[in-house]
C-alpha cells in the first residue's frame with residue numbers, strides 16, 4: 001500500500017516553496033509514495049514586497065501569536081490518514097509566521113496532525129531557535145509528534161543578512177544590493193541541495209523508524225545555528241514580548257508605538273548587538289559549557 005505524505009507550507013516570495021519542492025524530490029521519484037501539498041492561504045493575503053509600515057504592522061500579532069482567518073483546506077487533506085506531515089514554515093519576528101501560526105491554532109491543525117509524525121522545515125534569515133520552541137508547543141497542542149527539523153538559513157554574517165533581507169523584503173527582488181552585497185536569503189546552492197535531507201526523511205519513512213533521523217540531519221549540516229544568534233534570539237524575545245504587549249494595549253496610538261519600536265530595533269541591531277557581541281567573545285571561554293548545552297538543546301527535534 002502507498003504511503004501518504006502531506007506537505008503543509010506557506011511561502012510569500014517562493015523561497016520556502018522551492019526548498020520544499022526540492023526536498024520532496026526523493027519522495028516524488030518513489031512509486032510507493034503519494035505526496036499532497038497544502039498551501040496555506042490567509043483570507044487577506046500579505047502583500048509582497050512589504051511597505052515599511054506593513055512590515056512593522058505585523059509585529060505585535062506575529063509575536064503574540066494572534067491568528068488571522070485562513071481559507072479552509074481541501075477536504076481530502078482532512079480525511080486522509082497521512083503517514084507523515086512535512087510542516088514548512090518561515091519566521092516572522094522570532095515566531096512562526098502568522099499564516100503558519102493561524103493554521104496551527106485552527107480547528108484543522110488537530111484534524112490533520114493528531115497522532116501524525118511531523119518533520120518541520122524552516123526557511124528563514126538565521127534566527128529560528130526560539131521560534132522552533134514555540135513550534136514544538138503548537139505541534140504538541142495539536143497532538144502531533146515532532147520527529148525531525150531541518151533549518152535553511154542565510155549563511156552570511158548576521159549584520160550583512162539584515163541589510164540584504166531588508167533590500168529583498170522591501171524591494172521585492174532576491175538580488176544583490178548595489179551589486180556588492182551577497183544575494184539575500186537561503187543560497188541557491190542550499191535550495192538546490194535540499195533533496196539530500198529529503199533522502200534522510202524518506203529512509204526513515206520507509207522503515208517507519210525516526211529514532212535516528214535528527215542525528216543524521218545534524219550530521220549532514222541540516223541544523224544551522226550559531227551560539228551568538230541563539231543569545232540574541234533569547235534576549236530579543238524578552239524585549240519583543242514587552243514591546244508587542246505595549247503596542248497591543250491601546251489601539252489609538254498603535255502607529256506611533258510601532259514607529260518607536262522600529263527605532264528601538266535599529267538601535268538594538270546596530271548599537272547594542274555589536275556591544276553584546278564583544279562581551280560574548282570576551283566571556284566565551286567561561287561560558288562555553290552552557291553555550292554548547294544550548295546548541296544541543298535547540299538542535300534536537302523534540
Ligand SMILES: Cc1cc2nc3c(=O)[nH]c(=O)nc-3n(C[C@H](O)[C@H](O)[C@H](O)COP(=O)(O)O)c2cc1C
Pocket residue numbers: 010011012013014015016017050055058090091092093094095123124125126127128165169185
Ligand atoms: C515580517 C517578517 C519578519 C521576519 N522575521 C524574521 C526573524 O525574526 N528571523 C528570521 O530568521 N527571519 C525572519 N524573516 C525572514 C523570513 O523568515 C523568510 O526567510 C522570508 O520572509 C522569506 O520567506 P518566504 O518563503 O515566505 O518567501 C522575516 C520576514 C518577514 C517578512
